[in-house]
Each structure stands twice: as structure tokens, then as C-alpha cells.
Amino acid sequence: MVFLLYLNCRQDLFVILRDFSGLVQVLIPQDESQRELKDALCSLTVESVIKVKGRVKLRPEGQQNKNMSTGEIEVCAESLEVLNTCRKLPFEIKDFVKKSEALRMQYRYLDLRSSHMQYNLRMRSQLVMKMREYLCNMHGFVDVETPTLFKRTPGIARCYRDEGSKPDRQPEFTQVDIEMSFVDAAGIMALIEGLLQYSWPEDKGTVSIPFPCLTYEEAMKDYGLVDVSETFQHTQIEFIRDVIVQPGGCVQAICVPDGAKHLKSKDMEYLKQVARTQFNQEVDCMLVRAEGAIKSPLARLIPDTTRLQLLLKTSANAGDLLLVAAGDQERVRPLLGKLRLHCAELLEDRGVFVCDPSVFHFLWVVDFPLFLPKENEPEQLESAHHPFTAPMPDDANLLYTQPHKVRGQHYDLVLNGCEIGGGSVRIHNAAQQLYILQNILKEDPSLLSHLLEALDSGAPPHGGIALGLDRLVSIIVGASSIRDVIAFPKSLKGHDLMSHAPSLVPEEELRPYHISVLWPQDKDR
Amino acid sequence: MVFLLYLNCRQDLFVILRDFSGLVQVLIPQDESQRELKDALCSLTVESVIKVKGRVKLRPEGQQNKNMSTGEIEVCAESLEVLNTCRKLPFEIKDFVKKSEALRMQYRYLDLRSSHMQYNLRMRSQLVMKMREYLCNMHGFVDVETPTLFKRTPGIARCYRDEGSKPDRQPEFTQVDIEMSFVDAAGIMALIEGLLQYSWPEDKGTVSIPFPCLTYEEAMKDYGLVDVSETFQHTQIEFIRDVIVQPGGCVQAICVPDGAKHLKSKDMEYLKQVARTQFNQEVDCMLVRAEGAIKSPLARLIPDTTRLQLLLKTSANAGDLLLVAAGDQERVRPLLGKLRLHCAELLEDRGVFVCDPSVFHFLWVVDFPLFLPKENEPEQLESAHHPFTAPMPDDANLLYTQPHKVRGQHYDLVLNGCEIGGGSVRIHNAAQQLYILQNILKEDPSLLSHLLEALDSGAPPHGGIALGLDRLVSIIVGASSIRDVIAFPKSLKGHDLMSHAPSLVPEEELRPYHISVLWPQDKDR
Incomplete structure (x- = not known):
């Protein structure tokens, strides 16, 4: 006896059934006396749920499927009970996982x-x-x-x-x-x-335990953050000069390998916005081009010696992205640490392999x-x-x-x-x-x-x-x-795409709780 | 070594320490060379938390305490570390559990x-x-x-x-x-x-399994509900007469043993209110007095034969409470079932033992x-x-x-x-x-x-x-x-008596969530 989901029907000869543990092949009887059972099995929609009774037997020699854990056997169907049918789905189930995540979330079930x-x-x-x-x-x-x-x-x-x-x-x-x-x-x-x-x-x-342990200082120093204050010691960029002379003031940089190659200008805007809104800091995104050229609003204010020293200290190569920030080190370090993680996420969103997921x-x-x-x-x-x-x-x-x-x-x-x-x-x-x-x-x-x-x-x-x-x-x-x-x-915007939440709750249903929704536009009216 | 809570000090000779597993007695050194340790142990406030190092030894013959799981041993204190002290509590800790539940909830920790x-x-x-x-x-x-x-x-x-x-x-x-x-x-x-x-x-x-199983019909019939429609067949009480002639109309009663003895008039009011608000039904609370007299607003409309039949059918005795409701059986049965549970709760609140808690x-x-x-x-x-x-x-x-x-x-x-x-x-x-x-x-x-x-x-x-x-x-x-x-x-009123919640949240902190509190009095202004 098999309770299973109906996956598909192949050439009116087999149906493939699935449960959480895997797949199984069911043989459709071809005998005229079982015409009704054959028709029923062949006319089902995919993802319907059925109960099949039958005999399990070894597949004929040469028909085994080594890629299937049940590939050595098949079930000869003797009776069928349709427990529930599935409507015609608005997409092919086999392509489903490759479809947009929004579709997957809408049909989460x-x-x-x-x-x-x-x-x-x-x-x-x-x-x-x-x-x-x-x-x-x-x-x-x-x-x-x-x-x-x-x-x-x-x-x-x-x-x-x-x-x-x-x-x-x-x-x-x-x-x-x-x-x-x-x-x-x-x-x-x-x-x-x-x-x-x-x-x-x-x-x-x-x-393996114990886990290695770093101090915050070490983590900040070792993990890609490079102090380039010295490089900018004689800079003509006024706000950097002002920052460096403050106690705790510094210029720090991180290099994002292949960042200039894969990240888009809207990604750079996003990084700058994180710096502004979450850290109240400016960050400069320098794209490293062929032969060590730099593309940045600050580029024309950076003399060649400074530029070369910067590339050397950060080990930046063509195609990399340099993130540079000037300010108090207590703020600049966590900022660049955060932006480093954001870059990793953005690169993975662009399909760039950043770390080995099996280690x-x-x-x-x-x-x-x-x-x-x-x-x-x-x-x-x-x-x-x-x-x-x-x-x-x-x-x-x-x-x-x-x-x-x-x-x-x-x-x-x-x-x-x-x-x-x-x-x-x-x-x-x-x-x-x-x-x-x-x-x-x-x-x-x-x-x-x-x-x-x-x-x-x-x-x-x-x-x-x-x-x-x-x-x-x-x-x-x-x-x-x-x-x-x-x-x-929930989706990126916090929506439940399956139930279409959040949705409106009528004011009269909120009244017993003594709360009221203040729509932002109410303020503007 | 013992990490424990300090419970109390007896005659400057012992302190009793407690952890989740129970109590242990610590012997205070009486030697003058350990004066400092003795003074420290004797001056602690109850519920302070201390770390005592010492030697575990058998208590002297005759000083064992059979009521204490560690009653055969004691710890001879050799050193003390005070991990945290407890302020002077506004009540005696030994009486604490007997105090009002509100006090227990305020000092939940x-x-x-x-x-x-x-x-x-x-x-x-x-x-x-x-x-x-x-x-x-x-x-x-x-x-x-x-x-x-x-x-x-x-x-x-x-x-x-x-x-x-x-x-x-x-x-x-x-x-x-x-x-x-x-x-x-x-x-x-x-x-x-x-x-x-x-x-x-x-x-x-x-x-022991399987559990017994009753149908809803059986549960309603067997569990204390008595149909007394027949008793009221020729009643002069007009609304009961009207109800009985409807299809499904009935008069049902339950007897609450000792209910009249222990429940207060505010309890009766509560039962009537549940009936009105949750079932849109009236219920009559009849107090059964000595010699089968009945106290109820309806009493004077009930002739002696009806009264005696009612007492007989419900097996009600002096001191009992009869709850009587007339209406459609689909509403009256769940109502009386619910009121029966409410009565059990009310009786237990009044300290009356209703069911054996160990069975x-x-x-x-x-x-x-x-x-x-x-x-x-x-x-x-x-x-x-x-x-x-x-x-x-x-x-x-x-x-x-x-x-x-x-x-x-x-x-x-x-x-x-x-x-x-x-x-x-x-x-x-x-x-x-x-x-x-x-x-x-x-x-x-x-x-x-x-x-x-x-x-x-x-x-x-x-x-x-x-x-x-x-x-x-x-x-x-x-x-x-x-x-x-x-x-x-939370307390009966839904309050957290320890943190004093719910508490006011300033309007400006609600604004980012686009909600506003509508105080009930705002409506009345």
C-alpha cells in the first residue's frame, strides 16, 4: 500500500509517485480488463494525492535505475483511491524551484x-x-x-x-x-x-573543539582592515587631514576582491547609504582599474605616490573594490566590518562564490x-x-x-x-x-x-x-x-506572499483594542 | 565547595543553605581564630548567595535530621565568598508562599x-x-x-x-x-x-490506555445535566411554558453539591453574567435550604409538587445550589456544562475540595x-x-x-x-x-x-x-x-505585577509603527 503524491505519468506505462523519503515507480496495468484503472492513473493531474495498492516486484533486467534509491523495484498497481486532486497549476512543477522566489513563496505549500x-x-x-x-x-x-x-x-x-x-x-x-x-x-x-x-x-x-578565539582588536586588525592613515598623512584632501589629527582619528580601508568587476553602481549606493544611516559616516568606493588606475570622486585629489602606496598596502588589483573611510577608529572599524559582510552578500546575490559552503x-x-x-x-x-x-x-x-x-x-x-x-x-x-x-x-x-x-x-x-x-x-x-x-x-519587504499579509483590518475591529492605524498620508493631508 | 543561597542562621551555630536540589546545614566555626568567618556568616541577610568551602562530615550521633535529605551530614565551613547580598526583604521569607498571590507575583524572582x-x-x-x-x-x-x-x-x-x-x-x-x-x-x-x-x-x-470515550450526547446527558421539562409541564411561569412548546425547547438543571453553602451572592451574579454574555441565556440560581425550601426569584411561582419533584430528580439536598435554565437544548446544555466548570473553579477558589488531585x-x-x-x-x-x-x-x-x-x-x-x-x-x-x-x-x-x-x-x-x-x-x-x-x-487582570506592565508607551515611540492608542475616554469627551 502506498500513500503518495502523483508526480507524472510516462508514456501511459508508468506513474512516478513521491513522498518525503523519495520516489517510486508504479507500473500501469495494460490489460484490457483493467482499462478503468489505467485510464484513472493516466488522467490524474500532477501533485494529486493518491493511494495505490499493488505488488512490489523487481524490475526486469536492464530496466533498473541506479540514480533512484528505489530504482531496482516497481509497484504493479492493482487498485487506486484518489484522496485529493490538484488543480491545473499555473507553472510546470519541474521548473518550479528554478522560478522566481516570489512564486515559490506564493505557493509555499x-x-x-x-x-x-x-x-x-x-x-x-x-x-x-x-x-x-x-x-x-x-x-x-x-x-x-x-x-x-x-x-x-x-x-x-x-x-x-x-x-x-x-x-x-x-x-x-x-x-x-x-x-x-x-x-x-x-x-x-x-x-x-x-x-x-x-x-x-x-x-x-x-x-572540532575548542574553537579558535580572537580579541575584538585582533579581529578588527586581521580581518581585511588596513590602516592607511600614514598614506594620507600629507594629503591635500581637507576633511581627511582634519580627521587624522584628532585623537583616535584614522583612515582605514578594505579591499573587496573582484568587487569592481561584479558590483553595480546601485550596490555602491547601498553601501554608502548603510554607512550614512547606520554609522553617520561617509565611505569612498574606489574602483581599481587596469594598471592601478582608480575611479572615485576623490581620485583627482590623490597623487600617484599615495595611490600606489594605497594599492600596495591593501594588495588591491585591477577589478577589485577599495572601501575607504576616515574617522574615529571606534566607528570606522565596525563600519568597514559591516560593509565587508554586505559586500559578501551582494556578491553572492550576483552569483559570485565567496566562501566554500561545505567547510x-x-x-x-x-x-x-x-x-x-x-x-x-x-x-x-x-x-x-x-x-x-x-x-x-x-x-x-x-x-x-x-x-x-x-x-x-x-x-x-x-x-x-x-x-x-x-x-x-x-x-x-x-x-x-x-x-x-x-x-x-x-x-x-x-x-x-x-x-x-x-x-x-x-x-x-x-x-x-x-x-x-x-x-x-x-x-x-x-x-x-x-x-x-x-x-x-516573509519576503524581503516583510510580506507573506502566500496569505497576502499584511492586510487591512477594518477600524471597527481595532476599536475593542483601543488602537488605531495612522496612515503616513494622513499626516501629509 | 557549595554555591548556595543563604536561608537562615540558627543560634549562631549553623546556617542553612539551599539550592534547587534541597537544603544543607553548614557548621559555623566557633574557634576564636575564625572569628571573622563566624561574623561574616552570622551577619548575612537571608536569600543572599554565597560560596562556602568546607569539609563534609557526618553529624554527631543523635543530631541527624530524618526530615532532611542531607540530614545525616553537615559542612564545616572553612572559607566564605559572598557572591551577592540580598536587601532586607519587606516580608519574612518563610511566610512568603502563604502570602497573597499578588506579593508572590511582584517578587516572582x-x-x-x-x-x-x-x-x-x-x-x-x-x-x-x-x-x-x-x-x-x-x-x-x-x-x-x-x-x-x-x-x-x-x-x-x-x-x-x-x-x-x-x-x-x-x-x-x-x-x-x-x-x-x-x-x-x-x-x-x-x-x-x-x-x-x-x-x-x-x-x-x-x-492506562486506551482512554474511555463518550459521545457529546452521552456526556451532556450523563454528566449532571437533568432534563426537568416534564416537571415544569404545567407551570404558570409564562416564559418557561413558551419555551417548552418550541421544538428543541427544554428545562434543564444541574445540582452543585454544597453550592449554596459556599458560593457567595457575587458568585451567583458572575454565573448569571456568563450565561447572559456568552450564551444570551437566563439562568436561575436556586439555593436549597433546610427541609427542601428554595430561595429564588421564581420560588413563589413554583408550587410544592413541582418543587419536590425538582429536588427529587436532581437529588438536591439542603446546602446545594440548583442551576436551572430554559431554552433550546443546543444552547442550554453547553451553558450548564460551562457553568458546572465555573462552579468547580469558584468552589476551589473558596477552598472547597472538588476533585482528588492525585487521581x-x-x-x-x-x-x-x-x-x-x-x-x-x-x-x-x-x-x-x-x-x-x-x-x-x-x-x-x-x-x-x-x-x-x-x-x-x-x-x-x-x-x-x-x-x-x-x-x-x-x-x-x-x-x-x-x-x-x-x-x-x-x-x-x-x-x-x-x-x-x-x-x-x-x-x-x-x-x-x-x-x-x-x-x-x-x-x-x-x-x-x-x-x-x-x-x-500575568495576573487575573492581565497585568505583570513584577515589571508593572502594561505601561504607557509615549505616542512618539508609536509613531514609527503608524499606530496610535485610542483611550476609551477620548470617545466620551
Whole structure:
């Protein structure tokens, strides 16, 4: 007995059926006495769902199909029950996956039947199950559901985002959130290494632990960022000269191999806009041409010696893209780090292979600064991650004198260049937490009075980490977007193309909740 | 080495420390050379968290404490590290659990340290883990996360409720949602029986399967509902006479033992209000007094023979409460069934023991009507559960002729009289689903076009069930409220007493989301 989806019919001799485990060939009876069964089998639409009873037999010699896991057998159909039929689809199912992603998302219920979505979602489920076994059964963790309806508080990570979607972002996403008491950073990092090693899918090789570890300083220095301040020491470009003489002022560059060859001018505009809106910084995109020529608005202000030195220091070649930014190093470094990842995404969107998806490199980054200058008010500090990260014990006294020098007990986990998790040892001392909120961050501590009271009630030392599950799974399976590892994702614009959400809710249905939609155009009228 | 919470200090000789596994006694050194350690241990506030190093030794003969799992040993303290201190608490910690629930919820972080909350939440986590093992590892289920940001659709169960809280309700709650293809009701019910048997906590006995099964008709007839239409056949009460002569019209009663003794007049008002607002029905609350006297607004209209017959039929005794309702049986039966559960809750709120919390009785209820008359328009039908429940195969043809007679493939799971789950075989035929939405329920099918299209694309026969996890766990542990099995619950009014949520969000922070709060008083101004 086979319950299966009807895939197609070949020359009125066979039908191919499919379930999640694969395909099977069903032999259509050719005997006139079974005419009715033959007609029924041949007239079905693809993706209909049927129940076939029959006898399994070995295929005749020479008709085996080695590319099919059931290629040595076939089922001789004896009866058929049609459980549901499929309408005539507006596309060929075999081309479906190659079609636009919008089509796949509109017909998600069909897309989910594809072997690659079946693999991704089943692998994800198994990975999560193994993680739960490791945490709950092997390490005594308690699975606690926390409320989503909660007080509005500053700076606490949400699993709903109000920013635009990107290939590795979704308005809703899933984190593996781990909190532990009586723990230090090394303990949490060792737990996570063990967790990933234990839960890693068998068909993706093994994870070797411990993971290498870099400090934030090292990561910023080593990973493609080149300090070219010296090169511009005598520049006639006024704003660069102004920047360099400031304390912390610098000119930094990264080289994007083949960036000039593959990225379009709208990509450059996008990078510049990220720099402006997220970092309040300008960035120059220099296209490196044949014989070391440079195309950039600044090109005519850069003398040959400077240009050659710049190319030499960044090892840039024809076809590469140089991103150059001048400013405070605390802002320029994270900016260029971010743009580097954006370039990798943009190149992959253009079909350029940036990293080998079958090799997995884990890396811890530690010793982050606890605070960074605020974008629009650089004399004011903000949390580099969130206001609950504990300072490194050696730096705790600097909180009261030179807070910008304090390093935090924060650790980021990076897989193949993408941040897949981050965590920290949290502050457990109420007085220290209050000082940071009130005196350093200038936040209103009354919004967090429940937290301060909890700390003041004998909270144990504690820490935690959150792993971005969607991103982790998408890297494991080599998906180009986290949408391929989420059953019902939103489009880049945050739309659900299957149900056509978001959709209008009539005002009278919002009234019982005492809310009202303020359309942007209402303001303009 | 012991990392523990400081509980109290006895006569400067011992301190009692606690962690999640229990208590341990620490001996305070009395030697003058260790004066500093003694002073530090004696001056700590309760619920502070400390790290004690010391030697574990057997207690002297005669000083063992058999009521303490570590009562045969004690720890001779050699050093102390104070990890965090607890402020002076505004209450005695030993009385804390006996204090008002509001206090427990305000200081939830302390309440969560109590042995009963530790037991409840750890048991819940283990139960869920066993359920996952059963489903994913033993039965090949795939754990799929579904979006919470989705299209507004009619009649689909949410895990956010917009109704008032009750002891067994919360604005957010957790369901175990199971969906299966190629399955019938018997298959789902057998799976759930196996699931509960496998995951049942060891210390709560064993679950025997299969569970007994009643039809909706039987459940309504057998479970305390008494038809007293005949008793009122010649009544002079006009509206009852009018009701009885209607087709389906009846007078039904339930007897609440000791209800008159323990329930207050505000409880009766609450029951009447539920009847009015949720069922558009009147209910009479008759208090049975000594010698069979009845206190009720209708009492003077009820002759002695009627009164005695009523008491006889319902087996009511002095101190009992009789709930009597006249109307269509399709409305009166669910109404009285609901009020019966409300009475049980109200009695338990008043400290009256209604059922034995250590005995577990499971029951399936099946053969529900697919549709019920709409409350305010009885000539119009609405779904008894939701619009996606499939009709019983034998009744499918009645859809087109006598839809009110169609039974649904719905099953409810009841534990100790409380509904803990419900599910159904779903409709998989698009034409049948469209007919029900459009012709029977008069819903706009365009809101569900994505569902209809999915069914029309060869959706397999499928069904599912949702278990109310909070309620299930609360019955297992014998908690009087689901708040005792939720880490951070809301109060009866939906407030978070710990963080003081909901709280005001300034209009300017809502503006980017294009929403605005419409205060009810704005309408009245």
C-alpha cells in the first residue's frame, strides 16, 4: 500500500509517485480488463494525492535505475483511491524551484514538498532536538517559556525586528536562548562548543573543539582592515587631514576582491547609504582599474605616490573594490566590518562564490569594548551590545574613571564570517547596574526597576548566550537565504506572499483594542 | 565547595543553605581564630548567595535530621565568598508562599526559588522533553515553527487571548500543536494516548490506555445535566411554558453539591453574567435550604409538587445550589456544562475540595455537532469549534440538506473534568470547505483564499490536535491555577505585577509603527 503524491505519468506505462523519503515507480496495468484503472492513473493531474495498492516486484533486467534509491523495484498497481486532486497549476512543477522566489513563496505549500525544503526543515528539526537533548537531558537545563507580552524596556533583544528584511534577516526569527547561574565566560563557551559538536548533522562532518578565539582588536586588525592613515598623512584632501589629527582619528580601508568587476553602481549606493544611516559616516568606493588606475570622486585629489602606496598596502588589483573611510577608529572599524559582510552578500546575490559552503570555520571573538561613542553624540557613550553586560573584572574600576576603556565580558560566535551568536556574563550587582544605567548611559533606571530589585534580592552571578538558529541552519545547509530554512517566511519587504499579509483590518475591529492605524498620508493631508 | 543561597542562621551555630536540589546545614566555626568567618556568616541577610568551602562530615550521633535529605551530614565551613547580598526583604521569607498571590507575583524572582515552583517548572520542562522525544525521535515528527505575524483570518485559534483572565486562562499560553497527514481520528487519538503515557511523570503513577470515550450526547446527558421539562409541564411561569412548546425547547438543571453553602451572592451574579454574555441565556440560581425550601426569584411561582419533584430528580439536598435554565437544548446544555466548570473553579477558589488531585481520569468526547445555532441569530449556524473541521463521512451529504444535523470529526480530551485538548480531522477538499464557508457560515471566503488554494493543490487528508500545556501541567501537579506552572504569568487582570506592565508607551515611540492608542475616554469627551 502506498500513500503518495502523483508526480507524472510516462508514456501511459508508468506513474512516478513521491513522498518525503523519495520516489517510486508504479507500473500501469495494460490489460484490457483493467482499462478503468489505467485510464484513472493516466488522467490524474500532477501533485494529486493518491493511494495505490499493488505488488512490489523487481524490475526486469536492464530496466533498473541506479540514480533512484528505489530504482531496482516497481509497484504493479492493482487498485487506486484518489484522496485529493490538484488543480491545473499555473507553472510546470519541474521548473518550479528554478522560478522566481516570489512564486515559490506564493505557493509555499507546494514549495515545502520539494526535496531541498524537506531536507532543510527536517534537518532543522533534528538539530533542535539534539540541542534539547544536550541541554535538558545531558546538562540538566530547564526549558522555560518567557512571555512575549512584556514591559517596554530599553535595549533588550527582541525576536521581532522592526528593521527592513535582508537575506539573513526576518521580522520574526528564532534564537536558542541559554541562561546559566554560577558561570563564567569560559564555562558558557565550552558548553556551546559541546552543544554544536553534539548536535551537528552527521552528513556535515564533525566539529572540532575548542574553537579558535580572537580579541575584538585582533579581529578588527586581521580581518581585511588596513590602516592607511600614514598614506594620507600629507594629503591635500581637507576633511581627511582634519580627521587624522584628532585623537583616535584614522583612515582605514578594505579591499573587496573582484568587487569592481561584479558590483553595480546601485550596490555602491547601498553601501554608502548603510554607512550614512547606520554609522553617520561617509565611505569612498574606489574602483581599481587596469594598471592601478582608480575611479572615485576623490581620485583627482590623490597623487600617484599615495595611490600606489594605497594599492600596495591593501594588495588591491585591477577589478577589485577599495572601501575607504576616515574617522574615529571606534566607528570606522565596525563600519568597514559591516560593509565587508554586505559586500559578501551582494556578491553572492550576483552569483559570485565567496566562501566554500561545505567547510565550517567557527571563531570566538572576545574582549569587546563595553561602550562605544554614540553615533550622533560622540561625547556620549552607548552600550556596545546591551546594558546588562558585565565589565571584565580587571576593568571594573575604570567604570568610574575611563568608562570608554572598559572591556565587556561579551563573546560573539562567528561561523564562516557570519555572527551566529553572542552572549555575555551579565551584571549581578544592583549598584553597578544602576551606576551604568544612570551615570554612563543616561537611561531612566525606573524603566528597569524590576531588574534592579531582582539583582538586589541575591541574584547569583549569571551569564548566557543566544544563537541565531535560522542563520546557523542556513549556513549548515548552504542556503543563500534564511528564508530557505523557515517554513513560512516573509519576503524581503516583510510580506507573506502566500496569505497576502499584511492586510487591512477594518477600524471597527481595532476599536475593542483601543488602537488605531495612522496612515503616513494622513499626516501629509 | 557549595554555591548556595543563604536561608537562615540558627543560634549562631549553623546556617542553612539551599539550592534547587534541597537544603544543607553548614557548621559555623566557633574557634576564636575564625572569628571573622563566624561574623561574616552570622551577619548575612537571608536569600543572599554565597560560596562556602568546607569539609563534609557526618553529624554527631543523635543530631541527624530524618526530615532532611542531607540530614545525616553537615559542612564545616572553612572559607566564605559572598557572591551577592540580598536587601532586607519587606516580608519574612518563610511566610512568603502563604502570602497573597499578588506579593508572590511582584517578587516572582524570589517565588521561583521556592521548592514548589522549582518542582512545577522542572517537571514541566521534563514533560515537554519527553513529549518531544516521543514525537520527534520515536514517531518521526518534524518540529516546525509557524509565524505569529500572519494574516487576520476568521476563527483560527490563537495563542494570544483577548478575553479576561481566569484561574485556568492567561493572555498568553502554550499549546502542543500536532498536525498529521494520512490520518483519521482513531489514529490521532491513539497517538495522544501513547504520548501521555510515555511522557507522564514517574512520581505521578502510570496512565492506562486506551482512554474511555463518550459521545457529546452521552456526556451532556450523563454528566449532571437533568432534563426537568416534564416537571415544569404545567407551570404558570409564562416564559418557561413558551419555551417548552418550541421544538428543541427544554428545562434543564444541574445540582452543585454544597453550592449554596459556599458560593457567595457575587458568585451567583458572575454565573448569571456568563450565561447572559456568552450564551444570551437566563439562568436561575436556586439555593436549597433546610427541609427542601428554595430561595429564588421564581420560588413563589413554583408550587410544592413541582418543587419536590425538582429536588427529587436532581437529588438536591439542603446546602446545594440548583442551576436551572430554559431554552433550546443546543444552547442550554453547553451553558450548564460551562457553568458546572465555573462552579468547580469558584468552589476551589473558596477552598472547597472538588476533585482528588492525585487521581487522573482521562476521557475522550466525540461526535460533536459540526454547527450550532448562532447566539444572537439562532436561525444562522456557526462552527461548534472552527470552520475547518471535517464532517463525519456518514453525515457529509446532510451538509447540503440539514447542516444542523451534521456531526463533526472533532474530539475533545478531558482530564478530571477539564478540557485539556481538542482536535479534528480537517477538511481537505476545497469545494467542501468553500461550501461550508460561503453557504453555511456566510463568511467571506476571500479571507481564506490561501487555504482554499492550498487544499486545491492536492492537500492530503490531514488532522491534528492541540493540547493545552499549561492546564495539563497544572492538573498533574495539582496547582489551583495555571499561574503556578508558568514562570512569568500575568495576573487575573492581565497585568505583570513584577515589571508593572502594561505601561504607557509615549505616542512618539508609536509613531514609527503608524499606530496610535485610542483611550476609551477620548470617545466620551
